[in-house]
Amino acid sequence: MCCTAPMSQRAAKKAKLDKPSKLDPLALKKRLKAPDEILKEVRLLAQELKSQPELSRTLSELGLLESCREVKEKDAHGVLDEIESAIFQVAVTILNGQGFSYSVPSRAKGNQLYVPQLDRIVLKDSASQRPFASTATCRRAVITTRILQLVHELCVKHIHVTKRDLFYTDVKLFEEQNNSDSVLDDVACMLSCTRSSLHVVASEKGVVVGRLTFQEDGDVINCARMGVGGKAIPPNVDKVSNVQSDAMFILLVEKDAAFMRLAEDRFYNHYPCIIITAKGQPDVASRLFLRKLKLELKIPVLALVDADPYGLKILSVYMKGSMNMSYDSTNLTTPDIKWLGVRPSDLERFSIPEQCRLPMTDEDVKTGKKLLEEDFIQANPEWVKELQIMVASRVKAEIQALSSFGFQYLSQVYLPLKLQEGDWV
Amino acid sequence: MCCTAPMSQRAAKKAKLDKPSKLDPLALKKRLKAPDEILKEVRLLAQELKSQPELSRTLSELGLLESCREVKEKDAHGVLDEIESAIFQVAVTILNGQGFSYSVPSRAKGNQLYVPQLDRIVLKDSASQRPFASTATCRRAVITTRILQLVHELCVKHIHVTKRDLFYTDVKLFEEQNNSDSVLDDVACMLSCTRSSLHVVASEKGVVVGRLTFQEDGDVINCARMGVGGKAIPPNVDKVSNVQSDAMFILLVEKDAAFMRLAEDRFYNHYPCIIITAKGQPDVASRLFLRKLKLELKIPVLALVDADPYGLKILSVYMKGSMNMSYDSTNLTTPDIKWLGVRPSDLERFSIPEQCRLPMTDEDVKTGKKLLEEDFIQANPEWVKELQIMVASRVKAEIQALSSFGFQYLSQVYLPLKLQEGDWV
Incomplete structure (x- = not known):
């Protein structure tokens, strides 16, 4: 009985035969440098973020306070x-x-x-x-x-x-x-x-783990010592104070399963970060918590979502809020989230096997086309490009598709390589 | 602007007029004794439990190992x-x-x-x-x-x-x-x-808070210092070790909102306990975690669920498992859970206002009648009685119905009184 490597290699080779792929997904591990080298791009992004003037413009600055x-x-x-x-x-x-x-x-x-x-x-x-x-x-x-x-x-x-x-x-x-x-x-x-x-x-459903300590209703919480299950994000963010962290970035994860993989592999010990998931559609508590971390720590937020319209919808809720809470949008949203993966272009780049890609339904394509018209997508040409690839290919993929190269491919190859190459948009 | 008391008193009086009720819900607070006195009944139950011979009979003892x-x-x-x-x-x-x-x-x-x-x-x-x-x-x-x-x-x-x-x-x-x-x-x-x-x-969704410490993948977790959000129950119970607690009982809560109320009020500091919720239908991780606590700590498990067939269904999953995992039932179930509340008889006893009671649908009644035939209900005549009241009255109620007497009625009156009177079945 052996591990998956031979099987996956075969799958990868097969994928290569199927279509011209840019990278051999299993050879990518060799490209990885030392953790400190890997983090160079993230460090630059963080510096850039910190050196930016406070961008939180107010309505009065824009002359909109009256209206x-x-x-x-x-x-x-x-x-x-x-x-x-x-x-x-x-x-x-x-x-x-x-x-x-x-x-x-x-x-x-x-x-x-x-x-x-x-x-x-x-x-x-x-x-x-x-x-x-x-x-x-x-x-x-x-x-x-x-x-x-x-x-x-x-x-x-x-x-x-x-x-x-x-x-x-x-x-x-x-x-x-x-x-x-x-x-x-x-x-x-x-x-x-x-x-x-x-x-x-609202009732909470988010979880956090990683290089973060804070006080919650007087209790000191160290998220680096929360086992693999992590700390439940509190329903009332006003009880959270004294936020401290040596993390270089926040990794926002759409899915529970990916969160679990990263928590069990203690990803944050290799690459100092804070890992958050709201397990799908983000609840208010998780959005408030993310916003608080971003504001207080001033570190980049990198997102790992499924390569489908729903993944982007989730990003849009974090970034620009939902319609029915629009009056509250300032206090709920975290603009400037970087889309790390899984991006539609990754499917080719990482040679995700054909059978791990899912056909988009007509509904999916419709949602994708609608997203293309939205301001927060149009504001970023790279996002437009990615979404165009998705809609044109009519193919989507889940984060877990990366498991086809081995269970720990996500934490040991995919994410480190993305960080090393500064491959976010 | 005043607090809810006058409004609720009026509601309570109204309810009294509507039908003969046994207790004035707002006067009940006066009946409460000192916390240590309140816990007398629980202490007896815990002693009883600990003095019981190991009841975990095996298939071989029953002569069923072959078949x-x-x-x-x-x-x-x-x-x-x-x-x-x-x-x-x-x-x-x-x-x-x-x-x-x-x-x-x-x-x-x-x-x-x-x-x-x-x-x-x-x-x-x-x-x-x-x-x-x-x-x-x-x-x-x-x-x-x-x-x-x-x-x-x-x-x-x-x-x-x-x-x-x-x-x-x-x-x-x-x-x-x-x-x-x-x-x-x-x-x-x-x-x-x-x-x-x-x-x-399975992906975890349960949360725990209270008088409990354990090790999770090497990290020491103190659930009494987990703020109001609590600790996420780990997906893999085999990483949990060194379980220690001075709790007198485990309070199993169906709903998130009730959990939040008890966590914020630090109920476990007044009445030493461990509070667990799986937020509705229990996932495998929460069931494994509850079972582990019960086995290691040998303390009673008291359940707080909605007074409806679904609340009982949830208890049945904890106690006897679900059909499609039946082969695994020994390792997933916690028998001997006491039904603390909200019980159908509580609706009259605590004079839950008419408008907080919900009519049962035909589907509810059908489920209730089906439950009446189940072994785990029939094994307990008190449960049969409660379920008969529910089916006959065609009325159900949520835990939150207790909020009609004030937001903290649950933690400050209802639960303490239940404990004091040993009012579980």
Whole structure:
């Protein structure tokens, strides 16, 4: 019984016969230099990043403050102040004889704006009145009051709950979770703060491992000593403080299986990095966590996703946010993520065997073509090129396709070579 | 702006008017004694458990060894030995002129047996030949050989991969992941060892927090210092060693949101326990982890699940395993889990407001009735009673329904009272 090498070599040779390939995937290991040499390109990227002037331009710098609205992360005291002043405002209006009414910013698509200079979606300034003394808005005004009250309680008690918990606090009033959820987003916009500032959190599903220590609710967490399972990313990023790291980059991994491979091989000990996965579509907690790391550590983020439209969709959620949370996009997004792999051009370059490539469905191709029109893709010609290869070849591949060259090909050859060659776009 | 109390009190009073309720949910807090007093019942349960003779009866003690088959957890060396002897066996058969053939135990439903003395499903002794020199089985014989070879490689290298990785190692041969997956289960039965012994693991999704320390791949993990996010349960339980704890019980939680509440409130500091959730349907890693804790620590496991058929289904997976992994049931199951809550009888007892109770669908009722016939329910008259209440009332409720009495009602009143009264079945 022997290891896979002979089998895979055969597969690789076969692939070579099938079509002209640029590299012999199994000979690539010989090209690898010493770890310190391998990291040269990453070091340059990191220096470049650190020497960049702060790019976080604000709406006021762009002269958009009047016509646009952005929310900010606020601490419990900040939120309490906002709630109290909102209620005070209502009281004043009542005393003026104008009745009990909230002014609620519109979150409709027509009120959303993509700002290229920010590379983010923001809300325009349209808002609507929500008077209590109107049959059309009475119930919603009451729900708004109740949500404001509940958020006030959360901030006073310094506790976090889920949207589901919030709903169950007053099912008689809310009736459907949709009602409490959507008013919660309204309230975030009204108070100009992020939804997570309201102490209402999403359930977490992300995991982190690698060269990172931080404090979480007072506990010191060392992510380099978290075995192979890693540390669960906390649902409430405001409990994370004192972030420290000697990592040179953050490796953002789409899939659980790749994360496990890298964690078990302790990839971060060979190439100092922080490895994060949200196991597919990123949840809010993982996005907030990534953003926090990027902001505090100022190191590059390299992404390892499947070579399919879904992999790019995931990158787009990290980079520019999702539509229904657009009011919160500043605080959720990490622009400037480098696409390390698996890129459509890698399939040829690494001679991924024919049988490990999957045909794209019509739906896939449609999604791919739609992505080609999106601003965040068009902003980067290299991404356009890759996506064009994908759509033209109608072929996709998963990260795991690399397993065809051996289980540890990903951690021992593919990724080190990518780093060594600075092969990201 | 005030806290929820007045609102909830009103709701509670309303519920009281609606129907005769036994307890005023908000007055219950006054009944609570000091933490040490509260834990008296749990202490008795733990003592009872520890004084029980080892109940893990074996097939041979039951005289079933000849007619039944169970698999065991084996370390890498054990698996390598088994593979080598399986291949040796094949070589002998070839030399004897009987040709290249594997003897593969049947995993079909007809070959499964529920053993009440073990409270587990085991495999009966039916097996089939898988000769290479037959058009019907040739491909499957080749796949079996390839899987044996790959597992051999994993055990030699001491690395773990997912089923998906395994599939991608030789897509040309396997064609569909079904093929490599099902042969992997065959191989586990052939070698009489668990699937996780083969170093093929499922992706983890469980989280743990509380009074527990263990070593994971050499790293010391202290689950009492894991912030509010907790520690991700490792995909490979064989890397977990040196389990230590001063916890008095394990609290098994169905839902993420309840886990978060208990973690943030540091419930385990008030009532020494280990809190585990698999976020819904338990994955293999979480089941293995729970079983390991129970075996090593010999402390009671108390379950907090939704009061619906799905909550019981989840308990059944923990306690007696799922059908398609029945050959592995011994090593995956934790019998003797106590059902703490939320039980159908709690809905009346704690006066859960009418609007927080959900009507059961016809599908729910069907599932409930089917569960009533299952052995693991019938073995416990109290469970039967609870399930009968659920089916008769056609009403279900989620753990979060307790939020209607305040966000921290779960951690500050409901659970302490349950513990104090020894209210589990």
